[in-house]
Amino acid sequence: EAEVAQSPRYKITEKSQAVAFWCDPISGHATLYWYRQILGQGPELLVQFQDESVVDDSQLPKDRFSAERLKGVDSTLKIQPAELGDSAMYLCASRIKLAGDNEQFFGPGTRLTVL
Amino acid sequence: AQSVTQLDSHVSVSEGTPVLLRCNYSSSYSPSLFWYVQHPNKGLQLLLKYTSAATLVKGINGFEAEFKKSETSFHLTKPSAHMSDAAEYFCVVSERNAGNMLTFGGGTRLMVKP
Numbered sequence: 001e002a003e004v005a006q007s008p009r010y011k012i013t014e015k016s017q018a019v020a021f022w023c024d025p026i027s028g029h030a031t032l033y034w035y036r037q038i039l040g041q042g043p044e045l046l047v048q049f050q051d052e053s054v055v056d057d058s059q060l061p062k063d064r065f066s067a068e069r070l071k072g073v074d075s076t077l078k079i080q081p082a083e084l085g086d087s088a089m090y091l092c093a094s095r096i097k098l099a100g101d102n103e104q105f106f107g108p109g110t111r112l113t114v115l
Numbered sequence: 116a117q118s119v120t121q122l123d124s125h126v127s128v129s130e131g132t133p134v135l136l137r138c139n140y141s142s143s144y145s146p147s148l149f150w151y152v153q154h155p156n157k158g159l160q161l162l163l164k165y166t167s168a169a170t171l172v173k174g175i176n177g178f179e180a181e182f183k184k185s186e187t188s189f190h191l192t193k194p195s196a197h198m199s200d201a202a203e204y205f206c207v208v209s210e211r212n213a214g215n216m217l218t219f220g221g222g223t224r225l226m227v228k229p
Contacts, residue, residue, distance in 0.1 A: 004158070042119075042205050042219030043159070056216070091158065104217060106151075106158040 002026045004107035006092050012113045018080035021110045025074070025094030031055075033104065034067055034077050035091040043091055049075065082114045117142045117208045119220035127226040134178075134193040136223045138206035141187065148189045149207040149217070150180055159205065165189065176200070201227045 005024040013019050025032050030051050035043035046065065048056040051072035060067065064083070069075040079086055089111050093104040122137040140146060150162040163174025170182040180191045189206060206220040 009156075040222070042207075042222050043217075044219070045216060048216070093159075103161055103164070106160075108156070108158040111156070 004092055004094055004105050006090075006107040006110055008110055009108060010111050010113075012115065013082050014115050015084055016081040018078065019082050019112060020076055020078045021090050021092075021112075023075045023077070023092030023107060025092070026105055028096065029094035029105075030072070030097050031095045032069060032075050033093040033095075034075070035093065037089040037091055037109070039088070043089075046077070079112075082112075084114050087112055087114045117146065117210050117218045119206050119208050119218055121204075121206050121220035121223050123223050124221065125224045125226065127228060128196045129228045130198055131195050134191070134196045134200065134225065136191040136204050136206075136225065138189045138191065138220060139187055140189060140206070140208045142208055142210055144210050147209040147215075148180075148182060149209070150174065150178070150189075150191050151205045151207060151219075153203045153205065153222075155202075162191070162204075196225075196227045198227050198229065201225055 007022050011019055032049040034046045036046050037043040047060045047067045049069045052069050065079055067077045089109045091109045092107045095104045096102045118141045120139045128134055148165040151159040152162050153159050162178050163172045163180055165172045165182045173179045178193045180189050182189055204223045207217050209215050209217050
């Protein structure tokens with residue numbers, strides 16, 4: 001069964017360092033999402049891609065966060081510099097297309113700890 | 116604007132007894148509603164979804180949910196809890212006019228006692 005892949009699964013870093021997370025969506029899925037899930041809360045959308053274009057990044061803290069999906073397939077989320085409050089689970093999800101009733105499939109996530 | 120409220124942050128049941136996880140939503144338009152489950156250190160898995168068809172929705176692992184528009188509720192139930200059901204459960208709302216963006220509730224942690 002096809003799955004969304006994410007790496008690394010766990011990342012520990014010190015504040016002010018740069019970190020990057022990678023996501024490989026299910027093959028053929030045009031829409032890709034990055035979510036942040038703080039411990040004890042539900043996921044919140046950070047950025048949404050349709051192919052290589054950003055559809056919604058209104059909740060992305062652009063002073064330190066960046067996301068790209070250059071070839072419309074896999075995607076990278078970067079934080080520079082990391083802050084203590086960035087400690088969270090970062091989830092990637094994909095779906096076949098933006099419109100219509102089709103399911104979002106989630107990856108296992110990257111758990112970030114900032115010391 | 117859409118929002119979701121999960122009324123209980125923690126629910127504890129004994130194995131073999133019924134499960135009820137409560138969810139209320141707010142939506143300006145006819146919403147789609149979902150329940151996702153998250154086991155420790157795992158990604159989110161879709162349990163079931165409502166998309167304007169039958170109001171009683173059956174999902175995987177014996178779970179079901181009923182859409183009640185008059186009460187703006189979408190409670191999740193299961194007749195008999197199993198130890199493997201222990202996890203975090205999220206109620207989620209989506210609106211077509213919001214680009215099908217998912218809005219998650221705060222989650223309910225289900226604990227199952229032997």
